Amino acid sequence: MDSLFFPQPLLAALEEVLEQNQTALWWYTALVRFVFPILALLILLRAFRGLLRLRRTPECWGQLALPGGGSIPICHWENILGRAPLADIRLDFPTVSRQHAVLVREESGAWKVTDLGSKGGTLVNGAAVEGSAPLQMGDTLSVGGIELLFLPLSQEEEKKLLSRRRSEGPVSMWPSLLLLTLFQILAAVQLLIGNLEERGLYPLVMLALTAVMWLYVLIMRGLGSRGFELETIAFFLSTLSLAVTLSSAPASVVKQLVALVLGLIFLVVLGIWLRDTARIQKLRWLMAGLAIGLLLATVVLGQTKYGASNWIILGPFSFQPSEIAKIFYIFAGAAGLERLFRRRNLWLFMVMTGACLLCLAKMSDFGTASIFFATFLVIAYLRSGDFATLSLICGGAVFAGVLILQFKPYIFRRFASWGHAWEAASSTGYQQTRAMSAAASGGLVGMGPGEGWLKNIAAADTDLVFGVLCEEWGLIIALLAVLSILVLALFATWACRMGRCAFPTIAACAAGSLFVVQTMLNVFGAMDLLPLTGVTFPFVSNGGSAMIASWGLLAFLKAADTRERASFAIEGGLRKGKGGART
Numbered sequence: 001m002d003s004l005f006f007p008q009p010l011l012a013a014l015e016e017v018l019e020q021n022q023t024a025l026w027w028y029t030a031l032v033r034f035v036f037p038i039l040a041l042l043i044l045l046r047a048f049r050g051l052l053r054l055r056r057t058p059e060c061w062g063q064l065a066l067p068g069g070g071s072i073p074i075c076h077w078e079n080i081l082g083r084a085p086l087a088d089i090r091l092d093f094p095t096v097s098r099q100h101a102v103l104v105r106e107e108s109g110a111w112k113v114t115d116l117g118s119k120g121g122t123l124v125n126g127a128a129v130e131g132s133a134p135l136q137m138g139d140t141l142s143v144g145g146i147e148l149l150f151l152p153l154s155q156e157e158e159k160k161l162l163s164r165r166r167s168e169g170p171v172s173m174w175p176s177l178l179l180l181t182l183f184q185i186l187a188a189v190q191l192l193i194g195n196l197e198e199r200g201l202y203p204l205v206m207l208a209l210t211a212v213m214w215l216y217v218l219i220m221r222g223l224g225s226r227g228f229e230l231e232t233i234a235f236f237l238s239t240l241s242l243a244v245t246l247s248s249a250p251a252s253v254v255k256q257l258v259a260l261v262l263g264l265i266f267l268v269v270l271g272i273w274l275r276d277t278a279r280i281q282k283l284r285w286l287m288a289g290l291a292i293g294l295l296l297a298t299v300v301l302g303q304t305k306y307g308a309s310n311w312i313i314l315g316p317f318s319f320q321p322s323e324i325a326k327i328f329y330i331f332a333g334a335a336g337l338e339r340l341f342r343r344r345n346l347w348l349f350m351v352m353t354g355a356c357l358l359c360l361a362k363m364s365d366f367g368t369a370s371i372f373f374a375t376f377l378v379i380a381y382l383r384s385g386d387f388a389t390l391s392l393i394c395g396g397a398v399f400a401g402v403l404i405l406q407f408k409p410y411i412f413r414r415f416a417s418w419g420h421a422w423e424a425a426s427s428t429g430y431q432q433t434r435a436m437s438a439a440a441s442g443g444l445v446g447m448g449p450g451e452g453w454l455k456n457i458a459a460a461d462t463d464l465v466f467g468v469l470c471e472e473w474g475l476i477i478a479l480l481a482v483l484s485i486l487v488l489a490l491f492a493t494w495a496c497r498m499g500r501c502a503f504p505t506i507a508a509c510a511a512g513s514l515f516v517v518q519t520m521l522n523v524f525g526a527m528d529l530l531p532l533t534g535v536t537f538p539f540v541s542n543g544g545s546a547m548i549a550s551w552g553l554l555a556f557l558k559a560a561d562t563r564e565r566a567s568f569a570i571e572g573g574l575r576k577g578k579g580g581a582r583t
Contacts, residue, residue, distance in 0.1 A: 025193050028189070028190070028193070029190060029193075029194070029448045029451065032186055032189075032190055032448070033445045033446055033447070033448050033474070034445055035186065036183065036186070036187075036445070036446075036473060036474070036477060037444070037445055037474060037476040037477055037480075039179050039180075039182060039183045039186075040183065040236070040476070040477050040480050041476075041480070042175075042176070042179050043176045043179045043180050043183065043232065043236055044176075044232075044233065044236060044480055044483075044484060046171060046173065046175060046176045046229075046232075047171075047173065047176055047229040047230075047232045047233050047487075048229075048483075048487050049171060050170055050171030050173070050227075050229040051229045051230070051487060051490075051491040051494070052487065052490060052491065052494065053171075059075060059076075059500070059562075060073045060074065060075055060153075061074045061075070061076070061077065061105060061152060061153055062074040062150070062151055062152035062153050063151045064089060064141065064148040064149065064150060064151070065148060065149035065151060066148065067146070067147050067148075071151070072089050072090075072148075074089065074103065074152070075088065076088055076499070076500050076501070077104065077105040077500035077501050078102065078103075078104050078105070078500065078501050078502050079102065079103040079104075080099055080101075080102060081096075081100050081101045081102070081103055081143055082096060082097055082098050082099045082100040082101070082116075083096045083097060083098050083100070084098040084099060087099070089103065091143055091144070091146055093144060093145075093146055095120045095144035095145045095146065096118075096120060096143055096144035096146060097116070097118040097119055097120065097144065099116050099118075100115075100116060100118040100120070100122065100143055100144060101113055101114060101115050101116055101118065101122045101129070101143060102114045102116060103135075105152075105500075107276075107277060107278075109158075110134060111134070111135040111136075111150070111152055112132045112133060112134050112135060113129060113132065113133055113135055113141060114129070114131065114132040115129045115130075115131070118143075118144065119144075120143070120144030120145055121142075121144070122141070122142065122143055122144075123140075123141070123142035124139055124140070124141055124142075125139055125140050126140070126142075135150050135152075136150075137150065137151060137152055137154075138150065138151070170226050170227030170228070170229060170563050170564075170565070170566045171229065173228040173229060173232050176232050177213070177214070177217060177228070177232060180213070180232065180235060180236055180239065181210050181213075181214075183236075183239065184206050184207070184209060184210045184239050185206075185207070185210070187203075187206055187239065187243050187449055188203045188204060188206035188207055189203075190448060190449045190450065191203035191206070191243065191246045191247070191449050191450045192204070194448070194449070194450035194451060202246060202250045202251070202253050202254075203246055205242065205246075205253045205254060205257055206239070206242055206243070206246070208257055209235075209238065209239060209242055209257060209260070212257075212260070212261055212264070213235050216231070216264055217231070220268075224565055225565060225566070225567075226564070226565040226566060227561060227563060227565065227566025227567065230488070230491075230554060230557055230558055230561070231554075233484045233487065233488065234539055234550070234551065234554055236484065237481060237484055237538070237539035237540050238260055238539050238540075238547070240469065240473070240477070240481060240539075240540050241256060241260075241539060241540045241541065241542065241547065242256060242257065242260075243449050243450075243472075243473075244455075244461050244465055244468050244469070244472075244540065244541075244542060245461055245542045246449075246450065247449060247450045247452070247455045247461075247468065247472060248455040248460050248461035248468065248542065249461055249542060252542060255544055256542060256543075256544065256547060258544070259543075259544030259545075259547040259548050260547050260551070262544075262548050263547050263548040263549075263550065263551025263552060264551055266548055266551055266552040266555070267551045267552060267554055267555045267558070270327070270552055270555035271555040271558050271559060271567075274504065274507075274555065274556075274559040275559075277501065277503060280331075280503055281503075283331070284331065284332050285332070287328040287329075287331040287332040288328070288329075288332035288348075288352050290325075290328045291325045291328035291329040291332060291352070291356060292352065292355050292356060292359070294321035294322070294324060294325040294328070295321065295322060295325055295355075295356055295359035295360065295363075296359060297312070297321060298310055298311075298312060298320075298321045298322060298359070298363060299359050299362050299363060302363055305318075308363055308364045308365040308367075308534065309362075309363045309364060309365075310322050310360075310363045310365040310368065319544060319545045320543070320545040320546070321545075322360065322363075322365060322368045323543075323545040323546050323548070323549035324545065324548065324549055324552070325356070326371070326372070326375070326514060326549055326553065327549060327552045327553060329352075329353075329356060329372065329375065330375065330379070330507050330510045330511055330514070330553070330556060331507065332349070332352060333349055333352075333353075333375075333376070333379040333383075333506070333507075333510065334379065334502070334503045334504075334506035334507040334510065346380070346383060349379070349380070349383070350376075350380070353372070353373075353376045356372055357369050357372060357373060360372065365534075366533060367521055367533030367534050367535040368535060370517070370521065370533065370535075371514055371517050371518050371521070371535065374513060374514070374517040375510050375513060375514045375517070377394070378509055378510050378513040379506060379510050382505075382506045382509060382510075383506065416428070417429045417432075418528065418530065418531040418532075419528060421433050421436070421528040429528070431457060431458065431459065431463065431464055431526075431532060432525075432526060432527070432528040432532060433528075434454060434457050434464075434467070435454060435457075435464040435466070435467030435526040435527065436467070436526075436527060436528065438452060438453065438454035438467045438468070438470065438471040439466070439467045439470035439471060439475075439478075439527070440470075441471055442470045442471035442472065442473070442474050442475065442478075443474060443475065444474050444475050444476050445474040445476065446470070446471060446472050446473040446474030446475075446477070447471060447472055448472060449472050449473065450472065451472060452468060452471035452472040453471075454467050454468050454471050455468060455472075459534075461541065461542035462534075462536055462541045462542055462543060463522070463525065463526065463532060463534050463535075463536075463541075464526045465522070465526075465536075465537045465540055465541045465542070466478060466481075466482075466522060466523045466526045466527070466537060467526050467527075469481060469540070481537075481540060482519060482523060485515050485516060485519045485538060486516065488512055488515055488554075488557060489512035489513060489515060489516045490512075491508075491512070491557060491561075492508040492509045492511065492512030492513075492557055492560065493509070493512070495508050495509075495557070495560035495561065495562070496508070496509055496560075498562060499560055499562055500562060504556065504559045504560040505560055507556040507559070507560070508556050508557050508559070508560035510556070511553040511554075511556040511557055512557065514553065515538050515550075515553065518535050518536065518537070518538055519537055519538060521533050521535045522535050522536060522537040522541070523537070538550045538553075539551075
């Protein structure tokens, strides 16, 4: 233990106090195990309710009056006009193409229409639309010969819409944050008294997390933000991460806390950056270059750890560029609606994906490659809606995977032990069998933070972290951690239905899907339901790169939140004209 960081007289005095109160400490550990699940339920249920309640009144930004009477509401800032069943504004006429045109509201409040190469053409007041054309109130919009009268909201009507939305804001998270503070204090005490000789005063770093959490909330509250459900879930999972790190690798907990702070800064910076849709589109190709560049740098400079060459080691520091590349990949893959249906953009996105997957295959990092591919499928489907083409791509990916197994023997060995871990309990199934045994021994409430034995197995705080959660924290909290990730993904789906613009919707759905796939690979891999791929549990596994990436990806979910003052993207509501997401 570093005597400069932890003065020896203080440690000696604390050891003496603990030695004299062994009975009281035993009772504390025995009782606090039952308190943790109750606190976790109270913390998360309020956040879940705030994210999943669907009482928000749908927004209507204007109407398109039909020639024979009646009208069609304009419910988003970006709308597909066409004959397709999933078009935002469906015009079921034979002269109208399936995806005919896009109607877009800009941040300034101005509207424009973009033709998508339709056969019947698009006209504004009788003039053909070449590329894009502005729309004003009362203009006649002709779509495949069908004339529509454009009637957007007036400024007075937009003010009324803002007034109505103010009553539908986020749930107050003060009770959950206070309970999470209590949760963190109790965990710090338990970890401090559990093994002072090994951990020293490192558990007090948990209290630094409490300070960081409250500093973030108070600063953002002062800047006008009111929605903290997403951050509360992330802080809860990060609390479990520090606890697992303190149990398995106490000396790494300071590094993990620093990574959390960097991730929090990344969340704020990226969230603010996502407020400007024009800036987003300008940076898409830069982000694509950064994603590929990081992976290429890893191919050249990467060193092998745990079978994959996905680590760059610089002196005492090591990091995984592929974790940060996930953020850049999603940023580059999402796009504004008027760009989605241009074949050139979609093909370039597929080329970028292929380059990323080739780099990951070269590194033998097939866990991360699976995550990238699943994210690609989500983005590609949201961009094109072409299920048949994606099915063909999946078939090709399966064929490529079979070929790769022939040239990567260690990957094949992992697949060979999949589902048969107990038959190879001393070799390829060693980690999985220990994780399953530890998980079963934890019961519903666990043995107590720091009191398990799985922490002594290699990669316990990363690949096998679900087993550590089950053993030390109990099945209830372990399942709540998984449920938290699922709720984040469900919230992204809700944002897709209630949103305004294409980019934040696609980015949020991609980030939510990435979280779910990554969690599934981690949890099911440790339990031998899937091959053990070595991917991390978002927010929970020990690892600085993974922690930074998890908080960065949360910015996409935050940007898709269209509730009043819930997101970086609409802090000032309609008055500032900032948008959220669309369907």
